[in-house]
Amino acid sequence: MKTKRSSVDLPLWSLLLTLFFNLTLIAQCPTPPGNPAIYGSGTWRAYVYSYTDTGNPPANPFATYRGFFTLPETFNNDLAGGSIAGPNICGTYSDTFAIRMRMQRTFAPGNYTFTVGGDDGYRLSLDGGATFIINNWSDRSYGTTTSAVVYLDGPVNVVLEYYEKFGLSRVSYSFNACASSTAPTAINAPTALCQNAGGTTLVAQGGTHGTGAVFQWGTGTVGTNIITTTTGNSLYVNPTATTTYWVRRIDPAPCAVVTSGVSTTITVNTPSTTPTTISGTTTICAGQSTTLTVSGGTHGTGAVYEWGTGYNAGVNIIAGATGSSITVSPTSQTGYWVRRVDPAPCPANNSGHITTTVSVNPSSTAPTTITPSATAICPGNSVTLTASGGTALSGSTFQWGTGATIGSNIISGQTGASITVSPNTTTTYWVRRFDPSCNAFTPGITFTLPTAVAPGN
Incomplete structure (x- = not known):
């Protein structure tokens, strides 16, 4: 329950308003001075109203205009149990009054938060009163509310509305210009890894890192599958399948700006394993040919085959033979080897090789x-x-x-x-x-x- 203070506890500004009111009331009233539609430039024009409705909230606290006073850009005015009065206000008001404050301010491009407090109801608009980014329009003890981050650029018609019902009276306003981060522009990382051959470190680059900001990493679509193990600009990863990674910056409260993100996809190549079988006719006659076909094992991502003669892989390579089959016409018994060759980033000759022998029998020759x-x-x-x-x-x-x-x-x-x-x-x-x-x-x-x-x- 609200309680009133004695006049000796009132802040100086309230006492001064009361004094000025007593000196000039006769000259100004009964017609209240001031135009309630005018905005202060960089300071507040505070227009005072009285009302009689005691609903929660009052249906129309701005029923009767009573005059105005001015306030600096940021303020914390605590009337406590005192009254509001002044040279440009007709009457003295301690309960059932409302104030509509108007200020036009030019904001430099950037993100801002606004903090408003009140006892009782209060609400804040950045579009001349059409909508409210803070709206606590009901009877309440004093408390503050901070808005979400708002991007502003240029002149803004700020309207702060406040009403006092009974008991203590207090209203405050401040704002914060966020030193906002901007999004990273790139992730330094390889585009491909070889499965089970070791991971890599991703490094976020570019953009502006605000005071106290942290990095947030994740996989898939930006904002999903958040990785909670790090808030730094680097992340060690060792994916087993092709994966998209993203990163963005998050500023601390009260701004808590979350930037957009940047993504990179790391392709995970499957390494080859050794083939297991070479099929085909392995005994031919002189002058004949046979087709040898390799099979079995795992054919890695982008891999090709390499064939050669003899029994030692890497020697006597048969140029152009990169498929799973090869047709040969040896004139004498010949050994053949085959292996798989992977492209980077997997080791090229990681898989083993297998061999086969083609025997060549003599054949008859033509009669002469x-x-x-x-x-x-x-x-x-x-x-x-x-x-x-x-x-x-x-x-x-x-x-x-x-x-x-x-x-x-x-x-x-x-x-x-x-x-x-x-x-x-x-x-x-x-x-x-x-x-x-x-x-x-x-x-x-x-x-x-x-x-x-x-x-x-």
């Missing part, structure tokens, strides 16, 4: 000659053609046919070195060898057998 039993024959007569020359492996056979194109018009069942034919016209024959162990034919040769014209025809 076809010898006829006769150089020319009459139509319908027979002649034996015999193939010779070249190398014949065990189990190899011959294949015969007609025509100039080897492999066409095959003569079924003729697999020996000789064949007996009875052409009616001049005919070209071809022959080649077949190796069943290699499942391959040699090149072939041809022979044209002329047929003589019978006498009298």
